[in-house]
Amino acid sequence: MLKIRLKRTGRKSKPFYRIVLMENLSRRDGKSIAEIGYYDPLTKIINFDNIKLHKYLNHGAYPTNTVRHLIYKMLENQSSTY
Template sequence: MLKIRLKRAGQKKKPFYKIVLMKSLSKREGKHIIEFGYYNPLKKFAYINKLLVYKYLNHGCYPTNTVRHLLYRLTQNKINVK
């Protein structure tokens, strides 16, 4: 199963996350299939290519809870996942 999730980048004590599409059983820093954007929790800034994310959501990919919350904050649209 494929999931849209966060992949950690950045330095020690300075987290920076990439929003990527990965297999659900992959490690956090494992190989990703496609990158959708990034999220900086220290500056509370996120960029997500929403059109690409919604394309993969319509194809059956599941977002993690954190990514779902980020998408909700950026678009104010609730994402229904079965």
């Protein structure tokens, strides 16, 4: 089963996450199938490629709870800026 989840990069005490498509049994920092976006928790920046996100969600990929929460936060920020 494919999942959209976070892959940690960055240094110690300076986390940076890539939002990627992976098999659900692979390791957190293992090989990913596709990169969909990134999340920087220190500066609170969330960025998704909306086309890739919708493509993989429509093809049956499941987001983890954390990624689902990030998607909702990004959509709330987009709707409040217009």
